[in-house]
Amino acid sequence: MTAQHDADATPQEHAVETVDRGSAVTQSDSFSDPGLPPHKPRQTDIHPAKEKRAERQVFLWFLLSMAGSVFAIFAYFAFPITEDFGSVRINNLLLGLGLSLGLLGIGFGAVHWARQLMSDVEISEDRHPTRGSEQTRARAVEIFKLGDEESGFTRRSLIRNSLIGALALFPLPAVFMFRDLAPAQDAVEAISQTPWEAGTRLAIDPTGTPIKASDVTIGSAFHVIPETLDHHAHDFLDQKALSVVLLVRMPEEQLHETEERKDWSYNGIVAYSKICTHVG
Numbered sequence: 001m002t003a004q005h006d007a008d009a010t011p012q013e014h015a016v017e018t019v020d021r022g023s024a025v026t027q028s029d030s031f032s033d034p035g036l037p038p039h040k041p042r043q044t045d046i047h048p049a050k051e052k053r054a055e056r057q058v059f060l061w062f063l064l065s066m067a068g069s070v071f072a073i074f075a076y077f078a079f080p081i082t083e084d085f086g087s088v089r090i091n092n093l094l095l096g097l098g099l100s101l102g103l104l105g106i107g108f109g110a111v112h113w114a115r116q117l118m119s120d121v122e123i124s125e126d127r128h129p130t131r132g133s134e135q136t137r138a139r140a141v142e143i144f145k146l147g148d149e150e151s152g153f154t155r156r157s158l159i160r161n162s163l164i165g166a167l168a169l170f171p172l173p174a175v176f177m178f179r180d181l182a183p184a185q186d187a188v189e190a191i192s193q194t195p196w197e198a199g200t201r202l203a204i205d206p207t208g209t210p211i212k213a214s215d216v217t218i219g220s221a222f223h224v225i226p227e228t229l230d231h232h233a234h235d236f237l238d239q240k241a242l243s244v245v246l247l248v249r250m251p252e253e254q255l256h257e258t259e260e261r262k263d264w265s266y267n268g269i270v271a272y273s274k275i276c277t278h279v280g
Contacts, residue, residue, distance in 0.1 A: 036122050044116050054116040055159060061109030062162035068101025069169035073176055083234045095173070102170045109166070113159060119150035194242045195226045202247060202271065203227040205240075211247065216269050222247040224271060244274040 044051040075094035081087050148154050201210045205223040208231065216222065224245040230236060252268040264270070 036124065039121055042116065042120065051117065054112070055156060058109050058113045058117070058159050059162045061105050061112060062159070062166040063105075065102050065105025065109065065166035066162070066169045068098045068103075068105060069166070069172055070098075072098025072102060072173040074098075076173065076176055076180075099173060102166070102173070106163075106166050106170065109163070113151075117152060117156070117159075195229055195239050196243055197226075197228075201227040202245070203229075205244065213266060213269060216247060216249045218249050218251060218268070220249060242275070245271045246274055247271045 044054050072095055075091070075098055079087065079091050079094055081091050153160055202222075202224045203210050203226065205225045208225070208227065208229070210227055211222060211224065224247045225240060226243050229239060229243065233239065247269065248271075249267075249269045255265060255268060255270070257265065
């Protein structure tokens with residue numbers, strides 16, 4: 001039965017049986033490299049009118065990118081963030097829309113340029129050492145020139161100039177936004193001004209109840225804010241931080257005041273800023 005089985009076996013089965021299990025064997029009937037498929041010209045390679053149309057389409061994408069970048073700058077200043085929370089939403093929406101158009105225009109334009117106008121002939125070459133000979137380096141320069149010729153970067157001035165314009169305008173919104181992170185005014189000048197003015201009555205923090213001089217006894221202390229402080233203002237906490245005061249009463253004989261500061265107290269009542277005693 002074994003002999004009959006061997007006689008009926010095909011040549012492929014004999015080949016499988018002769019291979020030891022676990023051994024790596026190169027198949028003699030492996031596929032050969034079919035090579036690259038034949039190149040098929042595109043419509044833009046055949047018809048000059050369609051080539052011009054594709055060129056205009058790429059230009060329009062880059063033009064859209066430039067318009068988006070300019071719109072982002074316009075929206076940033078035309079719709080600033082104010083006290084209204086709705087302004088944050090509209091500012092972010094329009095700013096994001098402009099930046100998206102600026103980036104998408106460059107991306108779609110570059111892809112459309114590569115797919116429709118640049119050379120699409122496929123080539124294959126073996127790897128070579130990173131550092132080449134002078135002859136190889138000269139060949140690299142020729143390849144760059146060939147790439148410029150195939151892409152039409154120098155020849156297609158409309159696309160080239162619009163791409164340069166889009167790339168130049170796209171970072172500008174970021175420049176304006178980062179520049180606006182700077183303080184609106186000098187920090188020293190901002191903290192040197194407080195809400196206290198001559199004639200402003202002292203009020204208890206946080207109720208805002210005015211304080212009578214008779215209520216301030218020796219040994220007592222009051223946390224004081226200006227009566228004019230608006231509790232509903234958006235910058236209330238900032239203004240309060242600049243104007244918080246500690247009010248105390250001392251025996252008048254214990255006050256050692258210079259002549260020019262005799263009128264800074266009233267019957268032993270003095271007030272000192274919690275931020276810095278030099279404020280007064």
